Amino acid sequence: MAPNQILTAAQMRSAEQRLIDGGETVESLMERAGAGAAEWIWRLSGGRAVTVLCGPGNNGGDGYVIARVLAARGCDVQVVAPIAPVTDAATTARARWNGTPVQRASGEVFVDCLFGTGLARPLSDDLAHSLSDLALAHETRVAVDLPSGVHSDTGALLNDHLPDYDLTLALGAWKCAHWLMPVSAKMGERRLIDLGVGEGSSDLALAQPPRLRGPAADEHKYSRGLALVIGGEMIGAAVLAARAAQHSGAGYVKLLSEHSHPDLPADVVHIDGDLEEALADERLNAVLVGPGLGRGDLARHVVATVLGHDRPTVLDADALAILSPELVPSDPSRILITPHAGELLTLCKAFGIVREGKVEQALALAEASGMTVLAKGPDNVLAAAGKATISPPAPQWLSTAGTGDALAGIATSRMACGETPSAAALTAVTVHAEAARLAGPMFSASGLIASIPEACGSFL
Numbered sequence: 432m433a434p435n436q437i438l439t440a441a442q443m444r445s446a447e448q449r450l451i452d453g454g455e456t457v458e459s460l461m462e463r464a465g466a467g468a469a470e471w472i473w474r475l476s477g478g479r480a481v482t483v484l485c486g487p488g489n490n491g492g493d494g495y496v497i498a499r500v501l502a503a504r505g506c507d508v509q510v511v512a513p514i515a516p517v518t519d520a521a522t523t524a525r526a527r528w529n530g531t532p533v534q535r536a537s538g539e540v541f542v543d544c545l546f547g548t549g550l551a552r553p554l555s556d557d558l559a560h561s562l563s564d565l566a567l568a569h570e571t572r573v574a575v576d577l578p579s580g581v582h583s584d585t586g587a588l589l590n591d592h593l594p595d596y597d598l599t600l601a602l603g604a605w606k607c608a609h610w611l612m613p614v615s616a617k618m619g620e621r622r623l624i625d626l627g628v629g630e631g632s633s634d635l636a637l638a639q640p641p642r643l644r645g646p647a648a649d650e651h652k653y654s655r656g657l658a659l660v661i662g663g664e665m666i667g668a669a670v671l672a673a674r675a676a677q678h679s680g681a682g683y684v685k686l687l688s689e690h691s692h693p694d695l696p697a698d699v700v701h702i703d704g705d706l707e708e709a710l711a712d713e714r715l716n717a718v719l720v721g722p723g724l725g726r727g728d729l730a731r732h733v734v735a736t737v738l739g740h741d742r743p744t745v746l747d748a749d750a751l752a753i754l755s756p757e758l759v760p761s762d763p764s765r766i767l768i769t770p771h772a773g774e775l776l777t778l779c780k781a782f783g784i785v786r787e788g789k790v791e792q793a794l795a796l797a798e799a800s801g802m803t804v805l806a807k808g809p810d811n812v813l814a815a816a817g818k819a820t821i822s823p824p825a826p827q828w829l830s831t832a833g834t835g836d837a838l839a840g841i842a843t844s845r846m847a848c849g850e851t852p853s854a855a856a857l858t859a860v861t862v863h864a865e866a867a868r869l870a871g872p873m874f875s876a877s878g879l880i881a882s883i884p885e886a887c888g889s890f891l
């Protein structure tokens with residue numbers, strides 16, 4: 432099993448076909464899927480009554496296998512089947528479940544086997560009502576392969592008022608929807624059931640935690656990395672970014688700003704000299720421009736000047752509103768951009784990109800710009816050179832002002848430490864989420880920044 436690969440629905444069907452070409456049958460795969468799902472449902476139900484909602488396709492077929500396996504274990508199982516099976520495998524599975532479907536049921540555990548990766552359009556009102564009525568009539572809800580009513584490849588909700596689940600059991604491989612908003616927030620716990628699907632040709636994977644290393648015995652502040660954060664009109668954002676950078680591995684962080692900063696901690700060095708001079712420092716390892724920069728002529732000049740110096744650079748916030756194809760340097764491979772959802776759409780327009788879904792948009796922007804793209808949000812998609820990773824969800828408490836500035840600061844620090852833009856972005860997203868977990872509820876950006884060193888320690 433390849434536990435980190437993420438497949439589109441089409442790639443999943445190809446993977447299943449390769450297994451069938453190798454001697455499996457749809458029925459044998461369904462038996463394995465149903466038995467694996469039944470095991471998790473058995474554990475979760477703890478002897479409570481189970482209702483399985485079966486659809487017409489092979490997801491429904493999984494449901495009949497689940498019902499048969501649970502009944503054989505003495506579980507009280509009912510099946511609701513609004514549409515009769517249409518596939519051979521599902522018809523066989525239903526025949527082997529020697530029970531009679533009921534029209535309605537209310538119990539303790541609800542299992543959604545209405546649709547999986549074969550959903551082709553929004554649910555009809557009748558089916559959507561059946562699904563939500565049954566889900567609401569049960570205290571615990573399990574989705575098999577996917578919650579019904581969602582787009583497997585984009586994570587989009589095809590219907591309104593779809594239920595939330597306590598557990599989603601992915602079959603064979605993760606699908607994009609398991610990790611993309613908005614449906615990612617409806618999944619509950621996620622578990623992957625092995626169907627024997629090997630490493631395939633997917634361009635998408637679940638991000639894995641980085642391994643960080645501490646400084647060598649002979650390191651000094653310059654060898655650990657000098658980061659430059661460029662301030663602008665709203666200096667608070669750059670101060671937050673610089674403070675986050677100082678706690679993320681770089682040996683030396685400078686904040687270039689014409690303003691005075693009495694509250695700037697002494698461990699960030701404030702400079703107010705010439706931008707060209709600061710960028711020309713041979714000891715400089717990484718630059719961040721954008722947080723609080725502003726979008727006027729001076730800001731445009733600053734972004735163009737930074738990009739003209741070919742340094743490892745993070746472009747965030749206002750710099751992304753200024754970025755255009757004309758500004759992309761000849762070698763963009765050392766540039767990381769960190770757009771949120773709105774900035775991603777704006778950049779796609781600026782680069783003439785029309786794609787559906789965050790993953791496709793990030794991959795296309797990375798290809799068009801040659802830069803590394805961290806499409807940030809509750810679901811972080813990192814795209815570069817035709818490959819993309821999705822990071823597991825971070826605490827929702829990150830939805831507060833300044834956390835984006837902190838993320839950019841962490842990424843800049845990691846690039847100053849010598850990490851590539853992709854590695855720095857992965858480290859930043861992972862450390863950012865861990866710092867949020869450590870900071871507990873209700874934290875501010877400063878509280879998050881204070882937790883960064885301990886968060887980094889989790890990956891040393």
Ligand SMILES: NC(=O)C1=CN([C@@H]2O[C@H](COP(=O)(O)OP(=O)(O)OC[C@H]3O[C@@H](n4cnc5c(N)ncnc54)[C@H](O)[C@@H]3O)[C@@H](O)[C@H]2O)[C@H](O)CC1
Nearest residue numbers: 447460464488489490546547548549550551552553554576
């Ligand atoms: N393929 C395999 O080897 C295995 C698949 N597994 C499970 O099967 C589903 C995918 O099965 P598939 O039949 O392709 O899709 P669905 O079960 O989701 O149902 C598609 C079925 O429903 C019809 N349909 C589509 N959209 C709608 C709609 N909005 N309203 C009504 N009907 C709709 C469509 O015409 C098809 O007939 C996968 O997720 C796994 O759960 C097994 O687990 C392993 C073997």
Ligand SMILES: [K+]
Nearest residue numbers: 543546575577
């Ligand atoms: K389902």
